[in-house]
Amino acid sequence: MSTLSLGLQLGYWGALAPGNAHVELAQEAERLGFDSVWTAESWGSDCFTPLAWIGAHTKTIRLGTSVAQLSARTPAACAMATLSIDHLSGGRMTLGLGVSGPQVVEGWYGQPYSKPVTRTREYVDIIRKVLAREAPVTNDGEFYPLPYNGPGAWGMGKPLKSITHPLRADVPIFIGAEGPKNVTQTAEIADGWLPLYYSPYRQDVYADQLTAAKPGFEIAPTVLVNINDDMEQALYPVKAMLGFYIGGMGAAKRNFHKELMARMGYPEEADQIQKLFFEGKRDEAIAAVPSEFADEISLSGPKDRIKEKLKDWENSPVTSLLINGDINLLRTMAEIAI
Secondary structure (H helix, E strand, O other), X not given: OOOOEEEEXXXXXXXXXXXXXXXXXXXXHHHHOOOEEEEOOOOOOOXXXXXXXXXXXXXOOEEEEOXXXXXXXXXXXXXXXXXXHHHHOOOOEEEEEEOOOHHHHHHOOOOOOOOHHHHHHHHHHHHHHHHHOOOXXXXXXXXXXXXXXXXOOOOOOOOEOOOOOOOXXXXXXEEOOOOHHHHHHHHHHOOEEOOOOOOOOOOHXXXXXXXXXXXXXXXXXXXXXXXXXXXXXXXXXXXXXXXXXXXXOOOOOXXXXXXXXXXXXXXXXXXXXXXXXXXXXXXXXXXXXXXXXXXXXXXXXXXXXXXXXXXXXXXXXXXXXXXXXXXXXXXXXXXXXX
């Protein structure tokens, strides 16, 4: 599997901080030959602080955010964090960005969720200007005007250029995108794509949206891995994840995860999952997730079966699988895939 690398997806913290566990996992992943390690944020821990801490305890593994939420910080602040970690790590930083959803953006960050695709393009453009450091940064877009001259402004803002010279002007930028317009734009403006879930058996779902991708474009989905001789038990964590995201991670009228499942061939099942979840029947919502769908977006089952399924991923446009698990799982996957 020489063309398919592995990444360690640590995600965001839960109710408790992980202590030294994430550092130990990252160190083991690096020793095993994993290509990258990724941190995330939701509405608790941020993504940059843990990544910097992990970077200080590793030497070669690539460091990525999957994803940094646009509304959590201005593009200039995001560029500052990116260039700082890139310097501290010796050029190992990959910036993964995502717009999140309206519930988080408006409920947690207190910002409007309007025009997420346009906002993403503007955000990325400013970051690239900061990292290029060719001129003082200006932007006349509607979301992040630089200098700011709107309501409450003193009228004294001036275009600025980063005091610190970035180590790399071309720090890779990946985007977590689900909707067709967002994926199409990601292929046009980014260096990589972070699908939430992806099926190597349904490449047609995204084929037209990826035609503008430049050479070297990376695709790195997060893939749940569950090694278990009992397929029902192996698939349950995948179904539980899908039941939560499709049922509850979004409003009844607009849920991007539900819409994606529909585009991937399961519209009626997606409707039923959401209906059951909103009725408080979470166990039934999980049970309603089709085993076929859970299976094709994950690596589940006996070890030999997973090894065989990896060939299907290698024959897809995917360049890296981001997995989460304990040290034993990382070692098993390294044995199979690297």
